[in-house]
Amino acid sequence: MRTHGWSGAKPASDEEAIGRILAAAGKAIEDRGADFSISDVARSVGVTRQTVYRYFPSTEALLVAAAVRAVDDFLERVAVHVAGITDPAAAVTEAVATALEWLPKEKYIGLLMTPGGSSHAESVTSDVGLQFARDMVGRLDVDWVAHGYGDDDLDELAEHLLRVIQSFVLDPGRPPRRGAALRDYLRRWVGGALVATPPTAAAISSAGTRKTLPR
Numbered sequence: 001m002r003t004h005g006w007s008g009a010k011p012a013s014d015e016e017a018i019g020r021i022l023a024a025a026g027k028a029i030e031d032r033g034a035d036f037s038i039s040d041v042a043r044s045v046g047v048t049r050q051t052v053y054r055y056f057p058s059t060e061a062l063l064v065a066a067a068v069r070a071v072d073d074f075l076e077r078v079a080v081h082v083a084g085i086t087d088p089a090a091a092v093t094e095a096v097a098t099a100l101e102w103l104p105k106e107k108y109i110g111l112l113m114t115p116g117g118s119s120h121a122e123s124v125t126s127d128v129g130l131q132f133a134r135d136m137v138g139r140l141d142v143d144w145v146a147h148g149y150g151d152d153d154l155d156e157l158a159e160h161l162l163r164v165i166q167s168f169v170l171d172p173g174r175p176p177r178r179g180a181a182l183r184d185y186l187r188r189w190v191g192g193a194l195v196a197t198p199p200t201a202a203a204i205s206s207a208g209t210r211k212t213l214p215r
Contacts, residue, residue, distance in 0.1 A: 092191055095136055129162050
């Protein structure tokens, strides 16, 4: 591993080098938004652009890697907050409400949740956003299988939740809903959809019914 520069403190491994670059990228995004440059990150770390490119072939690749790192920490905090809520509607309502309340303080993740929010983020927002929503659903203390939800159902649920979150990020409302008002709204219009029979369970039930019909 070449370690030229690094502000006089060479990393002990590639993992440490990558960690420093990702930390600098996160700081650059907080300061300048998602339209940061590799030069900004290289300058902060104390290396050349070529050194950063050795680990990340493009600005988009660096943005995605830093996003995954930030999203994982954010979702872990959300999961801890909603731990113990096992009802699907209640868990989803609280998780989405919490994410919306915390996102304004998470400029980095907020930028990635906004479609077309920047020239760099635009190409990765969809993939990162969908993974964000899918991971959020997967970390809830809900036995999705026991409630009749299959993988396809959860993928569609994640897509729907992402659309809801993005909508609120783009336009919080006038006035913005907060606290109990936000949760009441989400419980009725988002959580309410989870009270109905899941598509997979409905299909299984329908198939079973058809098999018992007399010829």
